[in-house]
Structure formats: structure tokens, C-alpha cells
Amino acid sequence: MNRRLRLVVAVLLTAVFVGGGSSAAWALWSASGTTASSVTIGKVSASIAGTSALTTTFSSTVTSVTKPITLTNSGSIAGTATTTVSVVSGSSTALAQAVTVVAWPAATTAACTTNTAVGSGSVTGTWASLPSMTSKLAAGASAIWCTRSTPKSSAPASATANVNVNLTVASGSWTSGVVQGGFYLNTSAAEAALTCNDHSGNYVDVTWDAAGRPKETWYAAYVGTTPVGQKAQDYSAFITIAPSDIPASAGTSGTLTVTVKVLDSAGNPTSTVAGSGPVTLFTQNNGAAIRCGA
Template identity: 50%
Template sequence: MKRRIRLPAGRAALVAALVAAMIAGTSSTAFALWSTSRITQSSATIGSLVGGLSGTDAMTTTFSSTATSFTAPLTLTNNGTIAGTYFTSTVTAQSRTLAQNITVVAWQVAAAADCTASAEAPSSSLSGTWASMPSLTGSLPAKQSAVWCLRSAPTSSAPASSTTNPVISMVLAAGSWRSPTVAGGFYVDTAKAAAAVATATCTDQSGGNNVVIAWDASSRSPDTFYDLEIGGTRVGDPTQGYSASTTLSASRISTTVAPDGTARVDVVVLDANGNATATIQASSTVTLATTSAGRTLRCGA
């Protein structure tokens, strides 16, 4: 027979309170441990490919009779931490006809200072046009650069008063990795077409030492003065538009101004101070020769 022990009511209440406190305390501690735990992650950078391209700003050019080509360096850089192979590509906007008629020759040089207008392009140079430019490519260690020399010139078929906008892009590759593309653009223009120059009349004089050059001066005031030039050197005497003709003598043309052979004679407009302007009213062709008696001069080629 088992004997039951009965606790007084006050003591039973005390035991129940202690048990509840222990349970509550245990639950709070477990929650705190769970709530303050976390999973941490770590990563490591193996390497990077970062390209750089400079030099295109200096390539903006307006081709004209006095600016017939440009030569400029293009620098390609690997700013990353691993070696890579670089590739370039070129696209053009605006006049594709002009881009097709501007030649490009490219060769690698040791430094930008080696890319000059007088530098000779080697036989291994790449060539094309801005509409169809071969890719420049090569290996490039980290933190190193490659410099290419680019020489560009318009062909005789290049349209006047045109603009094209070549953009050169570069990307670096190492295995399946590719760097973000970097690019640089510039503008290439051609000057306005020169106005057609009227033909001056040339008349031979007896003796073979002089010719008379005459021109149409009706578009200007008869008070306008003119002179004759060969290659930018004045070889005549100022003449007003009233007569619009003057005599050119062989004795006025030295061999340093015009060697034996044909020469173009320009009728230039003079300003109010008697200085030659860039305006050519008309032109003609003469032929010079040197004999034992001196220089001779006749009209035509």
C-alpha cells in the first residue's frame, strides 16, 4: 500500500512557481543563442582585366590642300592584374563614303615619341580605310601598354565638305574572360571644294622673252589692283582692273622661283595696302627655258 504525501496548499503553489521560472529561463536562453548566431561568407579576387585606350583626341583633323595627312599614336593599356590579349575594332558614323576614301596605315612603335610625320612605315604595317580597318592585336602584360602609330590620308576620290566619325574600341581577353570594352572617337573632315579659277588669256610676244597675261575683271571694281604670282612669289607689276592685262617678262622669273618647264601664273587680288590676298582672279600656264642668251618664256605647256 502506497502512502501519498500531501503538500500544504501554500507549499504546492511555491513549487509550481519555481518550475515555471525554470522553464521560462531555459526558453529565453535557447532563443538568445539562436537569435545571435549567423552564417558568414568570404570571397577572394583571383585577377582582373581592365583595358585603357588613349590618343584618339589628337586625331581630329580637317584635310585640305595644306593638311594632306596626319600621323598620331594610339596607346592601348592593360590596367588589370593579369596578362591578356587585346583586340581592336573600328566603326564609323556619318559619311561612310568619306570613311571609305581615307586610307589608314598602322604599325607598332616602342613609344609615342617614335610616331612622327617623318617616321617610315615598315613593310609589316597594317593598312585599310576607316570604313574597313584591320584589328590591332597583341599580347599585353598587366600594367603595360602597347603603342601603335596611325597614318591617315584622303584619296583623290574623297568628297569635299564631308565629315566622318571613326570610333576605335578595344577589349582584352584571357581564356574565357573578357574585359569591358573601352573606346575613343574623333572627327575627320574635308575642306570645302575650292572655287573654280577662271583662265587668264596668254599671248606670246616677239623675241620669246615676254608674254601678255589678260583676265576678266568685270566682277570687281575697276579700281582693284592685281599682280602676277608664281608659287606665291610676285613676278609682275601691280595693275588696275581698268586694263586687266599686264606683261610678264622672263627676266623677272628666276630659276629658284620657277625652274625650266611649265609653271602656273596666278592673277592675285591686292588689298588696299598693295599686299597680295589669297584670292586668285584667274590663272594661266607658261613654259620657261634657259639658253645661252638667258631665259625664254612662252604661253602654254
């Protein structure tokens, strides 16, 4: 078979295969006419840390707690972290409503201490209703928020609030699942009330029930951890408090809680509280003043 005849035969066979639906021809056609591609889609994800450290029991000696929490965008694309708070059913919503909280962005967890001043970008509310701690985060990045919790005088005694901080991270229409960090707020049993007597705004006298203690027992009054007024024994059974006795950090107006504690033999406060009650700082014509009650 010469070269020209072989070419004619090859052309005729190709026509037969294609026209007849030959699988060999179809395989050749599909192999040369099909392409493939793939796309990797990013994900949004969230995590939260540090909330368990907010668990505390408030009392006359524990009047505030300052702790950091960390919000993390653990996904593979940038997003915005937002939070809400909620009170677990069956625990005390009344207590959560009575604990004021202020939160603000912090550079590090170490920068969130009891003495740290509230920073810019803060949000304020209660643990029953707190505006979002919102942070824009790159993939894998975290934001630290410093929280400071302080119970109001209206906080119920012997109560427990189980609070959750709920976090989501969103990017466009993509939203992560909700992650939660929980903690407990507690209050100790009710303390005995002080008896308070006004003296025209110039000073107040506070007295307490010393039943069951020796007459020589020493007592001191405190606002937070700062002693106010002079120490006293039960022989006199009262402590006088003037505006000048109140620490400057407490300001010049507003209601404060005065707590009278039993002192040990070295003159240091013990955990035994003889009584507590509110006093209010205000200003009258001749300057700073103080009165009993809220």
C-alpha cells in the same frame, strides 16, 4: 568519487550528449571538422588614349595627319588587345571610306611624327574598315600605334566623319568590355578646279580663275607643301609643271594634287587657294612623264 568512477561518468555523459544530439557536442564536431579557403580571380580591362588628337580638317594645305594612339591592358592579367573601327551613325561614311590610314607599332609617342617612316607590322585600310591593331600586353602594359591618315582625291567636300576606335583586351575566355576613343575627320568646302593642258607627257600647263584679283597678284603651285614650277602673275595666268619639278618624295608614278595659292607681298603662300586639280606621273619611252588628270 575516486578517479576510476569519475572516468566512467565522463564516458557516459559524452555518449549521452552525442547520442542525444546535444548542441554542445555538435558544436565541438563541426568546429573540428570544417576548413575554409579563398581564391582571388584576375580581371581583364582596357583603356585607350590619344584618339582625340586625330581630329583634323583636310584641305589643300593639310593633306595628311600622323598621330599616335595608346592601347592599354589596364587589367591584372596578361591579355591580347584588338581593335576595330566604326563610323558613328549620321556622320559621313563616304568620307571615312575615302581616307586611307596606315598604322604601325611605335616605341614611343615621340617617335610618331610626320616624317617617321612606316614601320614593320603595319596594317592598312580606311577609317571605315581597318584591320586590327593587335598587341599582346602584360598586365598594366601599353602599346603605341602610329597612325597616318591621307584623304583620297575622291573625298567629299564639306563633310564630317565621326570615327570610333573600339578596343577590347582578352585572356583565354575572359574578355574586357569594349572601350572607345573617338575623333572627327573633316573636309573643307570644295575648291575651284584648275584648268590643265597636256603637252605630250613632257609637261603640263595649269591655269586658274583670277577674277576679282589685281593683275599683279602673284601665284605659286604646290604639291603638298613643296612649290613646283615657277611663280606667276595673272598677266600670264599659267604655271608650267614638268616631271623634274615634282619632289622626289612623291615617287615616279601615281596621281598627285596640284594646288595654286595666292602669295603675299613677301612671296609666301597665303591660305587663299586659286584652284587645285590632279596630275599623274608615269613613264614613257623617253623617261619620266606627266599628264593632266587622274
